[in-house]
Amino acid sequence: MPSLLLACALTVALLPASPLGAQSSGVIRGRVIATADSTPLAGIHVRVAGSAVGVLTDRLGQYRLVIPGGSVPLMFFGMGYQAWQTTVTVPARDSLTVNAALSTVSVVLPSTLVVTTASRSPERIVDAPAAVAVADAIRLADASVTGQLPQVLASMPGVFAPQNGINDFNVGARGFNSFLTRRVLVLQDGRDLAIPTLSAQEWSAMSLPLEALGRAEFVRGPGSALYGANAFSGVLNIISPAPRDARGSMLAVGGGELGTLRADVQHASASDNGRWGWRLNAGYNQSDSWDASRTQPGALAREYAAAIDTSRYTIAAPLPGFEVRPLIGQTKSGAPGLPGVTTGTPDPMSSAYGSARLDYYRENGAVLTAEAGTAEIRNQVFMTGAGRSQIASALRPWGRVALDAQGYNLMAYYSGRRSGDQWSLASGLPQLDDDDIWHVEGQLNRPFAGTRGSWVAGASLRSVSIDSKGTFLSAADDDRRDSYAALFGQLRYKLAPTWELLGAARYDGSNLYTAQWSPKAALVWSPTTSQRVRLTWNQAFQTPNPVERFLEQPAGAPLDLNALEQGLRLSPLGPALGGVPNGTLFTNSAAVPVLAIGNRNLAVEKVRSAELGYKGPLGGKGFVTVDAYYSTLTNFVTNLMAGANPLYAPWTAPSAVPEAARSALQSAALGVLGPGLTRLPNGGSAYVLSLGNAGRATEWGGELSVGYPLSSRLTLEANAAYFRASVQRNTFVVGDTLLANTPTHMGNVTLTYRAPGGTDASVTTRLVESYAWRSGFYNGRVPARQVIDVVAGHQLSPRVRLQLVATNLLDQRRYEAFGASVIGRRVLGRATYTW
Structure with a gap:
């Protein structure tokens, strides 16, 4: 590759x-x-x-x-x-x-703003056959000092991004969120930003400050027809500007609460003849966090006492009820693996990053790009369904070459991850991770029948290598390389001046899953030049990540089943055990391993969704979008649990046990230990937690978004989302519990003021209803929250700008996913000098 x-x-x-x-x-x-x-x-x-x-x-x-x-x-x-x-x-x-x-x-924003993500080609946002929201460069710059892109996304209609910690978010849309969620495909200039082992995002590892990202387009709803795997509930596409369109130099420094320090420097320019453009940037960010060590029983309940009524809601950490490893920078008393008091101060989280881009602008308007960058993160904590993990250090190098021309584009990129020390805080086990992605892609765009129709066609190849250094993937599956290939196309045609028909499909193949077809169809009606009504149908899929497929590591201390064996020997079944040496009924009855093992045969999850949407003007000055959807989801990957993987059948008695007694003996043992007691491929007894596919659910809901200029200086934006889901319990594995992890009601209201001379301010109120959360071993109630974020800025001179940003201004102490940290206020200031 x-x-x-x-x-x-x-x-x-x-x-x-x-x-x-x-x-x-x-x-x-x-x-x-x-x-x-x-x-x-x-x-x-x-x-x-x-x-x-x-x-x-x-x-x-x-x-x-x-x-x-x-x-x-x-x-x-x-x-x-x-x-x-x-x-x-x-x-x-x-x-x-x-x-x-x-x-x-x-107002003409809905009819003139151009987006590219919904159809993989430029079109007015009002023409896009999907629910689309855009964060422009100014909105991204307003949040740059925080380094938190998901905070910007959270104010978009229908986007739900619960925060686990300073830099750890679960960005999703339209339900069934989770830790390490991967239902939204995240791209930056065509690069998939996900970590290959987990298929999830590492938001702290971006190598550009937010103001340099240009714009972020979020398409809600299934998108696999054009984007393939994991465009399950949406696509986030970050599109950075060409250096010639962002000329100038910038130096920005900021800081504030939680010991935050941030510095960015950037330079972009172009040659005198306009043929070459280049951009260089570097930055550093450091901050303490709200994360606290949980090395004592009851630590989670004490941490959550400030956020929820613990006398009303049970706060229980997964067994054994405490973490065995403190945060980096702290020490724990007592023996390893046992609870203890934590002392000291956690080391701050940090990220250092930089990138360089070189463009060649051809006379025909085509742009040839070569760019590369890297980010090094330290001490970041991220949440998984099995518990928290902490990254002592990790490096995220990448490179990209592309040609963007009229009618076609070509791209190739590399993305890697090199982890230093990384541990599970819950188990204390190391989690090393070296990954590489090599990807090539090409696409053609052409009109036909004059201006009545257009088509898009493309193909991609990808190679992914993963190496856990023997820390969490099975020996047989570690240090692996997997391949992916895809063909996609889209056809749109105007049936009449006010009616347009669209169809798209994509074929995805891999050595890891059965080939997938992802179709899409849409019918769009244009009653006026600025109004659109659309009816769409989509099918999408999400692939199990490599950890779900190939995990193999201890899930707890070995079980001592000697007492169970002796009890069986003293029971009426005892004579049948005469040929089984004492202490070997369960291979080594004194130490039966407890293992977490993946399922290499996992199938993809699927969603089929119908949508009805409207976009149009509001009151002559504003705009409104309304979207409703109904979706069916099938073939969920279960939680890590006993009996989920058919490869690990219930335990069988040793061959020395007479046939007549085998069934009774097996029933007796399994009656005590359940379906987790099994035999490994080598014949040894073990207690195995694994995964499988099961389940069917439906979801439905709606999203409303309005924008209205109250005056030449004051703008109001508001959105609301309604969500419901129904889970067919009889289609799931016994004992598995699936929740949508999404509130029924949520919304945002933003008031923005922009005055002459570069003075501006915005206030965003985010309202989220209480909801139940279940992800992995974490199961509990999440409290409602009413969060106020404020941004204020002033252009002190043509070159100097001052800014103040406050997230959670009123310091409402809430956790946003059960098991995550309690989130508090963060007030930051920033000064920017441009020339």
């Missing part, structure tokens, strides 16, 4: 220029102001109409856009302002100034 990546890179570099638009580039720059009072407007979209080429104005209303020379339609738009479009002639190898003044007449 590395040689395939190199070949792809060379192919990209040597591709001939397309004859389309083969002219030199020029520069458009200017300033956007409000018609009423001439104040500069920040966050206004400046875009080549009908394309994804564009930028946002900065906080001084300024913009700079590099595009191929010639005549182009240029559009200016933003929420609360009347869009303005003009056709300009861009001089080749020269610049042109185009200023704009926008009036506050009608």
